[in-house]
Amino acid sequence: MKPKTKLIHGGITGDPQTGAVSVPIYQVSTYKQEAVGKFNGYEYSRTGNPTRHALEELIKDLENGYAGFAFGSGMAAITSVMMLFNSGDHVVMTDDVYGGTYRVMTKVLNRLGIDSTFVDTTDIDAVEQAIKPNTKAVFIETPTNPLLKVTDISKVSKKAKEHDLLMIVDNTFNTPYWQNPIDHGADIVLHSATKYLGGHSDVVAGLVVVNSKSLAEELHFVQNSAGGILGPQDSWLLIRGLKTLGVRMEEHEKNTAKIVQFLSDHPDVEKIYYPGLSTHPGNNIAVNQSRGFGGMVSFDIGSAEKADELLSKVKYFTLAESLGAVESLISVPARMTHASIPKDRRDELGITEGLVRISVGLEDAEDLIEDLKNALS
């Protein structure tokens, strides 16, 4: 099955009982048992729910994995994956992971004895050096936010295998439509489905796919025990969103290419970060491991004042956190998502006060370019 077909015919489709072409929303908590312990696949909706199961089967198919799991948010998904580890274990992570991932590792899971080291995972020697006797996994995000740094998934997976570590990839930015980390050696892939997978700024959710029966059993045990599941209504919304992921990603990509071209030619834009640019340091790797470059672009216009002026003038770019939706969004990472990082560290990374991040939506590219042109002038 080709990717766009899989989005519509993958997983479990429709309802065999009525012929309904959409999976029903099973708004139910418990299920009748014929006799004690004798039931038809479902006993209690924390353990399993048919609507959630349809979504879990779909994401499993989309990521070429063994089993899928749906959680109440991307952070619930990440936290549940970390619950596979024990007190005293250590994880090596990408240094510019999503802020919430950094926070849960350094302010919550550290209290339970799960330790982490953050390194530039685009540098394989840095990954090697961070591995300790108690390291159990490498967790990467690629491309990253907001500088779109690209880590070579195959290379890091190989290193992880050498040391008998689990390889975990946050695939939120590229989505399974453009990138399948399991095909490049990952053991676990996860998503904030709040972003492109849902795609319409109307649902908060997280998805995980594992590549083996043993990981599936362990993660289902955590999911059922800790209970951070996704409800049936939101599961259904995600299934609906996913059906159009292919056409949306293609359009995001086309719009983004035009905007990147416009920004590259603009005299006020000092620096532009996009993996699709041949000048981007991760361009070669991105071409090898992904089928597209995504709809996220960051660019530096030199100062906080200029950034503020731009934000106050744009009409179609909404000032907001989040990304990956039909509407274009704009943000200033240094003062929003990345404000908790000390200024010295931010400057070192390139997250300056003049750095603007956009999530290119599905409006007409001409309108978006016109909007940026007016706001920059």
Ligand SMILES: *Cc1c(COP(=O)(O)O)cnc(C)c1O
């Ligand atoms: C948003 C995001 C998360 C967290 O997901 P939520 O659904 O907001 O909990 C994790 N990773 C990345 C890359 C994200 O963009």
